[in-house]
Structure formats: C-alpha cells, structure tokens
Amino acid sequence: MAVDKKKLKVVNNITPSVDGKGIMQGRSFYTDDLAAQGSLVIKILRSPHAFAHIESIDVSEAQKLNGVALVLTYKDVPHVSFSRAGQGYPEPSPHDKFILDEYVRYVGDEVAMVAAVDEETANEAIKLIKVEYKVLDPVLDFETAYENKSIIHPEDGICEMFPIGFEPKKNVAAAYEMEVGNVDEEFKKSDVIVEETFYSQAQAHAMLEPHSSNARLDEHNRLVIYSSTQTPFHMRRILATTLGMPVSQIRVIKPRVGGGFGGKQAFHGEFFCALTTLKTHRPSRFVYTREEVFGASYTRHPMKISMKIGAMKDGRINAIDCRTLSDTGAYGEHSLTVFMIVGSKVLPLYNKVDAVKFGGRVVYTNHVPAGAYRGYGAIQGNYALEATIDILAEKLNMNPKRVREINSMKEKETSPIFEIMGEGTKGTAMIMESCKLPYCIKRGAELIEWEKNWPRKKISDTKVRGYGMAIAMQGSGIPFMDMGSASIKLNDGGSYMVTVGATDIGQGSDTIISQIVAEELGTTVDKIIIYSSDTDLTPFDCGAYASSTTYISGNAAWKAAQKMRARLIKEASTFMEVKPENVEFDGKTFVSGDKSISLVELSTKMLYNANLQQVQVTESYYGHVSPPPFMAAYAEVEVDLETGEYDVLNYVTVTDCGTTINPMLARGQVEGGIVQGLGMACFEDVKYDKKGNLLSNNFLTYHIPTHKEIHKLTTEFADSYEPTGPFGAKSVGEIGIDTPPAVICNAIYNATGVRIHKLPITPEKILKGIKELKK
C-alpha cells in the first residue's frame, strides 16, 4: 500500500546529515586515523615494466636493513587465485590475481612487499630489493588484444567461477552475446539506419581519501582489519578463503570512508596488512600514495562501442545492435558485469524495438586494471546510444526530444532485456511500476527552454550556444543477489540503536536509514543511534554498490522498524493489560482507551523492573526487482569558435528516483554524479606513454572539476512513488553520472556541427573539427 507522502514527517523532509557537524569539526575518524600505535608501515615495490616475468628476486639486503620486519615476494604468499572485485559469491569476475605473482602485468603491479618500523626505512628497503626481469611485449592497444601473440595471463591456476566467456589464452577476460528477435531482418525493414562508433576513455575515481587499511590482532588473536571499503563482508569472506583462515577468525571494520565511487568496492592493501600482522604479530598499516591511487588501483573500463539503430520514417525505432569491446587492463575485476550493463541498463530505454542485439568481448591489456566505477557500463553505453539517437533524429529530420518521447520507456511497460540480462547472470523480468521519464523530458525541456533554444543560439560572430539532451536509467540493486539487513535495539529512555551492514561511504546512508527508522517508529532522527559497519557487530550487507543501499538496505531497515513497532505495541499491551490491536502508538506514548504508558517508561521498565528483556529485532531484505531511476538531462554550452573552448553554462536534470528519502542528499548524489560525469565528458583522461607508463598520476596531470569549471546546475525531481521501495524510494547514487558525455557531445554538435566520437570532448578536438568543416 502506498504511503501518503504528505503525511511523512522525517522521510522526504530536509534533515541535516546525522554526522555532518562532527565531521566538519574534525571528529570523524577515517581508517588511517585508527591505525594502532606503533604499526609497521607497508610499502610495495612496483613494476617498472608494463609486462615482465620476474626471473630472479633477491631480498636479502632489504631483510638485513635495521627496522625491516618483513619482506614478501611471490614465493612467500599463498598461491591461490582470487578476484579483488569485492562481489558476492560466486563472483562473476575471473579469479586471475595472486597476492603476489612471478609475472607483472602493468607499470605499478606489485613485485614485493616490505613492512618496516617507519616509512623511511620501508622506502629504503624497497630500493635494496634486486629484481631481474624478462621484459615481455606489452599489449597497450585494446583493439589489438584479442588473440595477440602476447598472452597476458599465461599462468596456470586461474579460473572462472561459472561460465563468463573467460579465455585467457586469447586475452579474453569475459564475453557475452544476446539477441531478442532478429536484428538483421528488422534492419531490412527500417527506413533509416545509422551506425556510429564511439570511444570512451579510462577515468580515475580520484576519491580524496587514498586507499587505506590497517591490521592488528585482538585479545583472542583474531585478525582485525580496518579498511576504507565499500564491501566489508565480502572482504572478510575473500580474505578468509585466500589466506586459508576461518571466517570466524577475521573481523573487518569499516570506519568513515572518504569517498569510494566504486573504487573501494575492490580490495587494495588489505591482504598485505593481514599477512604482515599474521606473520609478525605486530599491527600494520598501509596508505596508498596519491601516485599509487592513480597508478595501482583501478580506472573506469575504456570501451569501443558501435551502435547501429534502425527506425521507420515516423520516428519509431525498430532495431538496435550494440557491439562493444571493453579494456579491463591487467586483471579482470568487474569485466563481465560492467560490460553487461552497457546493454542491460542502457538499451531498455528504447523498449519499443522489434529486435535488439548486444555483445562483444572484454579483453586484457597491460594497463592499470579497470574496475567498478559509479555508473559503470551505463555511462559508456549512454554516450554511444544517446549520441546516436541525435544522429538518427537529424537523419529523420525530427527534433531529438521527439524521437526520445516516441520511443522511450513509459510506466507499466517493460523490456525483454530485463529478463535476459542481469549482472553476470540471467536477469529478472519486471514491469516499470514507477517511471516518470515522460515528465522528466517535458520538465527539463521547459527549464532549458528547449523549443526556443534548440539547436543553437548565436551570441556573436565567434560565440555560439549549443543545446543538447540525453535520457538515462539505472537500477536499484541486483535482484535475488544483493541482501541487506538491519538490527534495531530499544534503549532505556526510548532511543534506538540501529546497526546496519550498509556501508556509508559518504553518500549519506547512515542518515537515510536513520530517517527511515525514525519515520516508521514515529520518532525523530536524534533518537536514532546508527552504527555501520563492522562484521563482528552489524548484520550482513552486501555493501555499497550497484545503487543498492537506499533500496536494499533501506528496505531492510524499514522492515526492521515495522517489526520493532509491532513488538513495542505488543509489549505495551502486556503492561496495560489490553489487546495489542487496541493500542495506538504515536512514537512517544502507547494509548488504549483510558490507559497509557510512555515509551520512555516502557523501555526503562523492561530493563529494570518488570517483563525484563532486551527488545531487539533484525530483518533482512533482497530485491525481487531492480526498479530503475530515470533521468532527462539538458545542457546549454557556449563554444568559442576560434579556440574550441567551451563552458557548460547550465546543466539541467529532472530525476525520477521515487520518493527522495532526504531531498538534499538526493540532490547531492545527482549533482555529484553530474560533475564527475562532466569531468569525464570534458577533460578527465587517464593517459599512458608508449611504454605503458601512466602520465596522469597526480592532481596536476589528472584534473578533476573544480569550482572554476562548474557553473549552474539546475536539479529537480519528479513526483514519483516506487511501490516496492522504502516509502516509495528508488536508488539515486549512480544515475547522475550517466548523461554528461552524450549531452555535451550533442550540445557541441548542435553548436558547431562537430561530432566528437572519442572522449573527452576537448577544445583541441572541437577546433580540429571546425577547421575540417571549413575545408
């Protein structure tokens, strides 16, 4: 039954973040703030070669250095292949990584580890390790990777957990094909066909807190890991399996996390901290340098996407064929899942087609590994699809907004893709119970004055404003796979302790879950004490990824709060000696006829006086569907025709994410996503030299958007209610990032006539295009 949004007192109301004040005052504790005193400092010797075999390695000098506690090479660590992707079990990513290996597969890959009393000593010891490499031919162009004579993973002992198209001898990490109907037959019927190829680049997460972890042994000699992670429970499982330890001997604590964006779904230094502490019985800590964050963690998967779309004269799209090649770099974390999203969370936007085909490969190269990054697959697919839609519209001589209106998803509709494609596995059929995309398109057009402004407005002889648009969708968790849970404990005095495995990584899930619990229990957020996440103390949660926290963990918290409410009414009825069904509870007082008892009194009595017990409930939730949030985005871009430089003057979005649990945090998610997406669209670029050395390895060579580039963001939400979501909510964490590459590409085309097929859209490329048009 739908909740009346007008009656909500906490949810859908602006509520300050529960932790905002403390964080600003400096009382927040991030992973490295919590490292034990006297921790050994861990440093890694990294490969100077893009691809090489370690012929010999001599660590004797390093070991002799005063202050060095431990040196590890591939000879000293368990030879167990695993995936660092940080996914559920069994993982849809290949097990192609060893803690340390005799091969190094990118510049920055781990060669050896040193743990020493301080950083200086560790760095000194690193220099004393003598390595003889046999340098191999690297694969640095992903279009040449397939069946290349250089095989990046020639080693034994690597595997897939279930069929994902893993063919390492051909440099293939994963492959996938699907077809609904027969696209070739449908294209024969099309009046108009467009076919375009787009390239999207690697992007760096650039979260401000570097990857950090530390380890210690507790008084039971159990291994305690503090980690800046999005997936503490997966980490516990994967550490246990890889190190050959029981899960019961490992505790993973996620303190405050300084930004993740998918980059902290995967694991970084945790294995080295664990091994150091287990072997030396001393605490250890590992903080990536910024250079390591850029050069030895993960990037977004670069892709080549060819999009072929057929349509009838009236604008109806009848067939789409999408061929994709993805570069997973040296290791295959998220290779298949990111790849499949290019189809599964992009192509259903145009669900009226008679046939749709999607497929291709994910190949290994000797680049920094690609991994999960906010909006993964969707942003790459959206760029190719939504730019091609504009090209199609021009060929049809139609307004691109009209093409989208005719063909896009509407409420109560579906797409066959949902059932066919999941994340690495089969998908789940679903009907769009909430889809305000038509409203989003209409409202966004009003805000940017589309009908008046599109396609361009001349400002002067050298300045033109172009207008572009795109639409997008995402999901809300992975059905039947992602699970979250929440426990609520009643304290004396009538407050509640909420423990959740859901990982707040800055997106505000602690606040959102507090709001959901407070709303259901008729109380205020200040009566909620929330704690996340700790594998010893909090119930399980798959972690913060796949746009799942508000929907999955939020639903778990809502269920737990409903259970707590029923339980409190039952206990109050016992005290009042009345029937539970006759008890009313307003959050403060239980009333039945002329009898009443306050929550404060009830909660205190149950701990000290009568009917003695701890009232605590736990509930879990997993999705049966993954309701997509939708968005329409528009931009006004001013281009200098003499230089190719441009400014994004206004970026307008209207989002349907169901009920916004916290309207300001939802805005923060959308706008934060847009700005990261604009970074990718406009200038962010992971660059290598010809030998595979990373050139963009600090904030000076890898520029992220600052206050100087970002002007006006106009952000609105549609009035929408998702019946399966907590108080009607869907996800909002990723949708914001999806549209900027396509929107900017379309706006630049409308301003200049130059279509950029390769991200980022730089002034140089635009100017070159302008000059070519003049020829």
Add this chain to the structure above:
Amino acid sequence: MIVNFYLNNVEVSYSIKPGEYLAETLRRHGVKSIKVGCNESSCGSCTLLIEGKPMMSCSVLTASLEGKHITTVEGIQEEAAKISKCFSKQGADQCGFCNVGFALVIYALKREYKNPTDEEINNYIVGNLCRCSGLQSHMKAIKEYLKEE
C-alpha cells in the same frame, strides 16, 4: 630537533625530524583532524591556518614554524559548527574528507574579504578539491556563511 609554536593558542614543543612536514608532525602528535589526500599540495584536504592564512600542511616544513601561530579545526569549533549548518542546508555534505580543510579555508576567507565576489570566492577555494558534491552546493553554503554576522 625541537620546534616551538602555538597550536590553537597553546604553546607546544615538538621533537621532529629536520625534513618533516607539518601534517605529519601534527598527525604523529594525535591531531587526526588533519586529512592528507595527496601529500603534494594539490588537493587542499590538509589545509590549516598559519598566522591566519590557509596553507597546505603537507608541504610546510615544520622546522620553519618556530614561534608561529597554527590553527586547526579544533581552534574554530563554533565556526565549524556554523559552516556545517550551511553545508547541511545546501546538501554539500558527503564523505567529509575535504570538509575540515574547507572549514578552515572558508573561515579564513570570511576574515580576509568583506563581501567577496563569486570570482574572489572561487579563486580563494579553488585549491580545495571535492570529488563528491556538485560544487555548486558548496558555493551556496559558503555565501550563506559569509552573510552570517
């Protein structure tokens, strides 16, 4: 070597290595509110005030600070609470790793400028990166804080 300076108006005397930077010295002495994001003065997370001016503490040699006044967020608790209120109101709160640096730089901005223009604000804070927010919310929050008496 020993260096003496004023930390939030309290005189302190720290034993340091000659090449040590301020962020490291203070974190080693338990001032964990200082966040180090890049260690090469390009992200602004470690900002604190030296003689009232915002500086990136990862790149200031501690040995150069003899007799100087250093302010961390512990020294501007009430102002940080006010700034937080403005951030909350505008939805500028996210992971928080940059927040302490922002609190200090915004506090300094307010003391240095009367009615700054948008461009002046931008120039003042551009060295403090934030990867989470839409940045526009920061601007709104900062303007609101600047307006407060």
